[in-house]
Amino acid sequence: VTSTEAYAALLAHLRESAALGQIARLLVWDQEAMMPPKGAAQRAEQAAALEAVRHARRTDPRIADWLAAIDPGTLDAAGRANMHWTRRGHERAVRVPAALAAEIARETTLAHGVWAEARRARRFADFAPALARVVALVRRRAECLRRDGETLYDALLDDYEPGATEAGLAAMFGRLRPRLTALRERIAGSGQDVPRLSGSFPAAAQLALAREVATVLGYDWQAGRLDLVVHPFVAGTLGDVRITARIDEADPFCCLSAVAHETGHAIYEQGLDPALAWQPAGASVSMGVHESQSRLIENQVGRSAAFAEWLYPRMTAAFGAIGVCSPEALHRAANRVEPGFIRTEADEVHYNLHIMLRFDLERALLAGDLPVGDLEAAWDDRFAADFGRAVPDAGRGVLQDVHWSEGLVGYFPTYTLGNVYAGALWAALRGDLPDIAASIRAGEPGRVLDWLRSRVHRQGSLHPPAEIVARACGEAPGEAPLLDYLDEKYTALYRL
Amino acid sequence: VTSTEAYAALLAHLRESAALGQIARLLVWDQEAMMPPKGAAQRAEQAAALEAVRHARRTDPRIADWLAAIDPGTLDAAGRANMHWTRRGHERAVRVPAALAAEIARETTLAHGVWAEARRARRFADFAPALARVVALVRRRAECLRRDGETLYDALLDDYEPGATEAGLAAMFGRLRPRLTALRERIAGSGQDVPRLSGSFPAAAQLALAREVATVLGYDWQAGRLDLVVHPFVAGTLGDVRITARIDEADPFCCLSAVAHETGHAIYEQGLDPALAWQPAGASVSMGVHESQSRLIENQVGRSAAFAEWLYPRMTAAFGAIGVCSPEALHRAANRVEPGFIRTEADEVHYNLHIMLRFDLERALLAGDLPVGDLEAAWDDRFAADFGRAVPDAGRGVLQDVHWSEGLVGYFPTYTLGNVYAGALWAALRGDLPDIAASIRAGEPGRVLDWLRSRVHRQGSLHPPAEIVARACGEAPGEAPLLDYLDEKYTALYRL
Numbered sequence: 002v003t004s005t006e007a008y009a010a011l012l013a014h015l016r017e018s019a020a021l022g023q024i025a026r027l028l029v030w031d032q033e034a035m036m037p038p039k040g041a042a043q044r045a046e047q048a049a050a051l052e053a054v055r056h057a058r059r060t061d062p063r064i065a066d067w068l069a070a071i072d073p074g075t076l077d078a079a080g081r082a083n084m085h086w087t088r089r090g091h092e093r094a095v096r097v098p099a100a101l102a103a104e105i106a107r108e109t110t111l112a113h114g115v116w117a118e119a120r121r122a123r124r125f126a127d128f129a130p131a132l133a134r135v136v137a138l139v140r141r142r143a144e145c146l147r148r149d150g151e152t153l154y155d156a157l158l159d160d161y162e163p164g165a166t167e168a169g170l171a172a173m174f175g176r177l178r179p180r181l182t183a184l185r186e187r188i189a190g191s192g193q194d195v196p197r198l199s200g201s202f203p204a205a206a207q208l209a210l211a212r213e214v215a216t217v218l219g220y221d222w223q224a225g226r227l228d229l230v231v232h233p234f235v236a237g238t239l240g241d242v243r244i245t246a247r248i249d250e251a252d253p254f255c256c257l258s259a260v261a262h263e264t265g266h267a268i269y270e271q272g273l274d275p276a277l278a279w280q281p282a283g284a285s286v287s288m289g290v291h292e293s294q295s296r297l298i299e300n301q302v303g304r305s306a307a308f309a310e311w312l313y314p315r316m317t318a319a320f321g322a323i324g325v326c327s328p329e330a331l332h333r334a335a336n337r338v339e340p341g342f343i344r345t346e347a348d349e350v351h352y353n354l355h356i357m358l359r360f361d362l363e364r365a366l367l368a369g370d371l372p373v374g375d376l377e378a379a380w381d382d383r384f385a386a387d388f389g390r391a392v393p394d395a396g397r398g399v400l401q402d403v404h405w406s407e408g409l410v411g412y413f414p415t416y417t418l419g420n421v422y423a424g425a426l427w428a429a430l431r432g433d434l435p436d437i438a439a440s441i442r443a444g445e446p447g448r449v450l451d452w453l454r455s456r457v458h459r460q461g462s463l464h465p466p467a468e469i470v471a472r473a474c475g476e477a478p479g480e481a482p483l484l485d486y487l488d489e490k491y492t493a494l495y496r497l
Numbered sequence: 498v499t500s501t502e503a504y505a506a507l508l509a510h511l512r513e514s515a516a517l518g519q520i521a522r523l524l525v526w527d528q529e530a531m532m533p534p535k536g537a538a539q540r541a542e543q544a545a546a547l548e549a550v551r552h553a554r555r556t557d558p559r560i561a562d563w564l565a566a567i568d569p570g571t572l573d574a575a576g577r578a579n580m581h582w583t584r585r586g587h588e589r590a591v592r593v594p595a596a597l598a599a600e601i602a603r604e605t606t607l608a609h610g611v612w613a614e615a616r617r618a619r620r621f622a623d624f625a626p627a628l629a630r631v632v633a634l635v636r637r638r639a640e641c642l643r644r645d646g647e648t649l650y651d652a653l654l655d656d657y658e659p660g661a662t663e664a665g666l667a668a669m670f671g672r673l674r675p676r677l678t679a680l681r682e683r684i685a686g687s688g689q690d691v692p693r694l695s696g697s698f699p700a701a702a703q704l705a706l707a708r709e710v711a712t713v714l715g716y717d718w719q720a721g722r723l724d725l726v727v728h729p730f731v732a733g734t735l736g737d738v739r740i741t742a743r744i745d746e747a748d749p750f751c752c753l754s755a756v757a758h759e760t761g762h763a764i765y766e767q768g769l770d771p772a773l774a775w776q777p778a779g780a781s782v783s784m785g786v787h788e789s790q791s792r793l794i795e796n797q798v799g800r801s802a803a804f805a806e807w808l809y810p811r812m813t814a815a816f817g818a819i820g821v822c823s824p825e826a827l828h829r830a831a832n833r834v835e836p837g838f839i840r841t842e843a844d845e846v847h848y849n850l851h852i853m854l855r856f857d858l859e860r861a862l863l864a865g866d867l868p869v870g871d872l873e874a875a876w877d878d879r880f881a882a883d884f885g886r887a888v889p890d891a892g893r894g895v896l897q898d899v900h901w902s903e904g905l906v907g908y909f910p911t912y913t914l915g916n917v918y919a920g921a922l923w924a925a926l927r928g929d930l931p932d933i934a935a936s937i938r939a940g941e942p943g944r945v946l947d948w949l950r951s952r953v954h955r956q957g958s959l960h961p962p963a964e965i966v967a968r969a970c971g972e973a974p975g976e977a978p979l980l981d982y983l984d985e986k987y988t989a990l991y992r993l
């Protein structure tokens with residue numbers, strides 16, 4: 002077999018694998034957005050059967066043969082990236098025994114249902130046994146994956162953020178924490194009263210406005226759709242990228258923020274290079290970079306003073322009186338700082354403190370330093386220490402997030418990494434486009450999209466995630482731009 | 498390997514295969530009901546990748562090993578049915594080379610798109626080359642499948658109606674035709690003027706009423722949902738059976754009939770034996786039996802005088818004045834006999850004449866007696882001869898149905914077989930439940946569902962299709978009950 006033949010065979014294999022991966026994601030979308038209640042048991046079987054097929058393909062020994070037969074010197078940058086990501090994925094997949102992979106798939110499917118029930122009942126004890134099984138399985142998997150010099154947590158991080166390390170993330174959090182808590186104290190001490198929205202926010206009007214928001218932020222409706230779910234997410238790539246939202250009739254920001262956030266994810270997927278469709282080199286590169294796109298659109302654009310000027314007349318047209326009487330007041334209401342219990346509803350100052358809590362707890366769980374039975378108490382203690390409030394119930398505490406039930410340990414820090422990347426990208430973008438606020442104010446943020454498209458989206462996975470962000474910014478991304486942005490924003494908002 | 502181990506391994510294999518088959522069906526549902534336009538290219542790749550996996554599983558040589566190792570004497574009726582259907586499916590699958598199966602999947606996916614475009618443009622010439630390729634591939638497949646003594650058409654029929662033969666179906670049509678055409682002549686000569694609906698039929702009101710119709714006919718909304726599509730169909734089984742409809746704001750029967758029809762299909766799938774889920778023995782048995790369930794609910798129940806009494810006040814509540822002033826007039830309007838161009842809109846007298854036309858043309862195509870280039874002329878000539886009207890354009894003629902573009906040759910006669918089975922089942926049901934009209938009139942047709950459930954739905958695939966119908970009826974199903982039912986119904990309606 003020649004190098005050319007081997008590469009062609011590899012690409013054909015990857016193409017089918019990518020198509021099957023898209024199907025797996027569609028099953029999740031359908032489950033959350035469309036599936037009738039009695040379909041759940043069948044869906045678990047469908048997901049398990051498809052995962053068995055995908056695991057067999059990932060561990061197919063022909064992949065190693067093809068990689069060995071390909072002469073990298075004959076390949077372009079995309080070809081070399083394809084080899085890199087394929088080798089990495091294959092080597093990780095074969096280290097995990099098929100029986101363990103199947104057991105994880107089965108236990109996490111079950112644990113997800115147990116978690117949802119326990120969350121409804123707000124009783125951690127109902128979830129603890131299932132979580133203990135999941136943590137034990139995830140630890141076994143990390144032990145299979147760990148290479149010399151890596152921690153167990155490092156081994157898992159590679160699934161979500163290639164190149165990130167536990168020590169590096171801990172250092173990042175260490176640098177973020179003092180300035181974030183100092184900013185929070187200054188805000189708390191400002192004595193400023195920030196307005197809240199009030200009024201009537203019917204679901205249909207919220208949805209219509211949310212569609213308008215997604216449109217102005219660059220979402221392509223010919224390549225997607227918007228549906229309501231319990232926990233919003235995005236699913237798909239390129240020509241079929243579906244966004245989701247939920248509606249709180251008392252708080253229109255809930256839906257609008259979710260739609261702006263998911264639109265940020267969606268324009269990334271819609272903006273990937275179609276010439277590299279079906280190839281690892283063309284895919285989105287990591288959870289951290291993904292989150293940088295969603296957070297930048299949600300926060301740096303969507304919660305900006307300029308966007309509030311565009312949004313204010315549309316909100317009053319949609320809802321009538323909304324309890325604030327100017328774009329400035331709307332901007333302040335959209336950026337109210339409060340030590341809430343729920344991560345997904347947190348303001349930009351508190352958000353990363355929520356992540357730090359989870360990062361430290363899940364590292365302790367994985368290392369075995371924290372038994373699952375003690376997790377709720379550990380959560381509540383840490384929350385009281387970090388936020389100064391007592392968690393009222395597990396639903397607003399340890400049970401609020403789905404991730405651990407799905408075996409996603411090492412995923413949380415990518416949210417903060419995304420915020421850090423978004424801060425760095427936004428600073429670079431403002432340097433290149435100093436008058437961008439005027440475009441946003443006019444409802445023409447297309448230049449934001451163009452900038453992200455060429456600097457990030459079209460880069461796919463041609464480089465490791467941190468390198469893609471560094472190339473887009475002209476320097477390695479650090480925490481300073483995010484912290485400077487937050488200081489500037491909240492100093493103005495709270496007149497500090 | 499013991500017989501018990503082999504049977505357990507076979508069941509596990511079948512379970513995963515069934516789950517993957519459900520996913521394939523969900524992809525089709527999503528494509529028609531949900532997918533954004535730009536998702537089409539990806540979806541074709543997804544479907545092809547999944548079909549490749551499924552074909553490999555169907556032809557897995559371990560199936561033959563397991564079948565050889567199982568002692569049928571240790572199995573119950575369901576186990577023996579599982580062996581029968583598995584052996585049959587495996588033997589058929591291995592006779593078709595994987596390359597041919599893949600080529601058919603690819604060409605029919607493409608031809609479907611070409612057909613949809615040609616149909617919009619109403620130009621058969623745009624579709625003919627693609628159809629010629631499909632027919633050639635289907636013929637090659639039939640040649641692979643054909644066994645001694647079978648015609649090519651027989652070999653294809655086995656996909657849709659195990660046990661049916663070309664000769665048997667031709668004889669059935671031969672017996673139906675004289676009485677159907679005689680009835681049509683009597684109706685045409687009756688001089689009766691049948692009322693038409695008129696009024697305003699907004700989409701939302703149609704949909705709300707359609708949901709009420711599905712509910713009263715026994716549809717379980719916890720195990721399904723209703724969405725709008727261009728060509729209605731049903732997708733799924735047991736806990737997740739989704740129905741679809743389309744709306745014509747000028748004609749509410751379009752939506753109501755489709756929903757009644759698809760509800761008939763759906764209650765069959767929802768009513769299968771859950772203890773035999775994931776096993777061939779528990780699945781719906783054939784297209785003909787499936788169509789018997791949909792046609793019985795649509796026609797024998799949904800177009801009955803009794804159902805019109807239940808429906809009439811609900812239609813006037815939903816739409817105000819509807820142009821007919823009594824349940825009797827509604828019943829007559831719903832059963833208006835007219836030689837229309839479109840099969841799916843045909844009355845019960847003309848419906849089977851539409852099928853006969855297709856049956857004869859597709860047999861000629863497959864045998865090579867009719868070149869694809871001559872198909873439109875042959876269609877138009879036959880339509881003029883059978884229906885006494887000139888086809889105005891290909892959209893209302895040879896391009897109206899999707900089947901041939903998808904390579905479905907041998908499928909059409911199962912519609913008439915379904916009508917014949919429905920006639921026989923209805924006669925038997927009326928014999929068992931002589932007062933069923935009163936229940937339908939009262940909006941309580943649950944006894945129809947109960948009867949079908951025990952006699953048909955719960956039988957799954959425990960027997961061949963004709964045997965299931967014969968057991969339900971107490972005798973082999975013939976055409977007489979259908980023809981007697983039509984004579985009785987239209988004699989009364991048209992005062993013949």
